[in-house]
Amino acid sequence: MAVRREIQGIDGPDPLARAMGDAQYIADEGLATAAYLALALGKPLLLEGAPGVGKTEAAKAIASVLGRELVRLQCYEGIDAAAAMYEWNFPRQMLAIRQAGDEYVNLYEDRFLIARPILQALEAPRDRVLLIDEIDRADHEFEAFLLEFLSDFTLSIPERGTVRAGTPPIVVLTSNRTRELHEALRRRCIYHWIDYPDPALEARIVTMRASTVAEDTARRVVRAVGALRAKPLAKPPGVAETVEWAEAATLLNSQGVAWPRAFARAIGVVLKDQDDLDYIAPRLEALLAEGVA
Ligand SMILES: Nc1ncnc2c1ncn2[C@@H]1O[C@H](COP(=O)(O)OP(=O)(O)OP(=O)(O)O)[C@@H](O)[C@H]1O
Numbered sequence: 001m002a003v004r005r006e007i008q009g010i011d012g013p014d015p016l017a018r019a020m021g022d023a024q025y026i027a028d029e030g031l032a033t034a035a036y037l038a039l040a041l042g043k044p045l046l047l048e049g050a051p052g053v054g055k056t057e058a059a060k061a062i063a064s065v066l067g068r069e070l071v072r073l074q075c076y077e078g079i080d081a082a083a084a085m086y087e088w089n090f091p092r093q094m095l096a097i098r099q100a101g102d103e104y105v106n107l108y109e110d111r112f113l114i115a116r117p118i119l120q121a122l123e124a125p126r127d128r129v130l131l132i133d134e135i136d137r138a139d140h141e142f143e144a145f146l147l148e149f150l151s152d153f154t155l156s157i158p159e160r161g162t163v164r165a166g167t168p169p170i171v172v173l174t175s176n177r178t179r180e181l182h183e184a185l186r187r188r189c190i191y192h193w194i195d196y197p198d199p200a201l202e203a204r205i206v207t208m209r210a211s212t213v214a215e216d217t218a219r220r221v222v223r224a225v226g227a228l229r230a231k232p233l234a235k236p237p238g239v240a241e242t243v244e245w246a247e248a249a250t251l252l253n254s255q256g257v258a259w260p261r262a263f264a265r266a267i268g269v270v271l272k273d274q275d276d277l278d279y280i281a282p283r284l285e286a287l288l289a290e291g292v293a
């Protein structure tokens with residue numbers, strides 16, 4: 001078992017959940033426990049879940065609790081090691097050669113090195129949290145490359161030698177599960193599946209995130225979103241949509257649009273897919289009556 005890591009006075013999942021609450025993030029017991037163990041055991045935290053359930057935001061809250069900078073590596077199809085680790089600033093190297101004339105120029109000095117998120121995290125592992133966001137969007141090759149990094153937290157720069165973190169950096173990975181991740185990657189991490197929050201928790205999130213929204217409105221919106229998620233939609237609403245729907249309907253209501261009409265008119269805030277809108281339109285009244293009556 002890895003050495004227990006000192007984590008800035010946070011001695012257990014409950015204190016961590018409270019601190020995340022102060023950072024405007026409500027972590028349930030499962031998430032707080034996984035995050036605490038990842039921090040305490042020095043292992044990467046892998047968060048999986050549907051879009052909009054709060055994965056990225058969880059990483060931000062952890063960084064905020066620890067008073068660290070969040071360094072985010074957004075993954076995408078075709079992302080390569082250069083975008084993730086470091087690059088040499090080629091135009092700057094060329095300029096330096098031209099300006100130097102006959103003088104010798106060391107092209108591998110710091111000033112020519114562009115540190116990307118992984119190198120940034122390795123350079124200051126005590127000051128940063130590395131977020132590798134939406135790893136499922138990257139190709140298998142990139143995942144294999146990450147595996148190496150996550151195993152020994154070193155990075156080899158041929159012109160400079162190996163960069164090694166003095167202490168394992170804190171790493172959070174997220175995935176929307178558009179594809180399965182390698183077993184080997186999972187094995188290295190502490191895993192947690194973030195589900196849609198239960199209604200009481202989601203209502204708390206809404207009132208925490210949107211100060212203009214009344215508690216009663218939050219509860220109604222949460223029920224309606226729950227009903228929407230139960231329908232066969234291409235893009236079921238995430239928590240962000242719940243918060244925004246509550247805010248938008250509250251705004252319309254303050255301008256004289258009655259309930260539950262205000263919810264119906266703000267539907268474009270919660271459903272952002274034409275087919276989903278077409279499907280819901282004839283059912284909306286019934287759904288609102290059932291969900292927010
Ligand atoms: N537990 C929570 N506590 C507080 N706010 C939350 C929570 N869960 C979700 N949110 C809210 O939902 C929004 C969306 O969360 P976030 O962007 O982290 O989702 P995600 O899972 O990363 O989605 P995606 O897969 O689309 O990137 C956040 O900005 C925040 O307002």
Ligand SMILES: [Mg+2]
Pocket residue numbers: 055056057133174
């Ligand atoms: Mg995200």
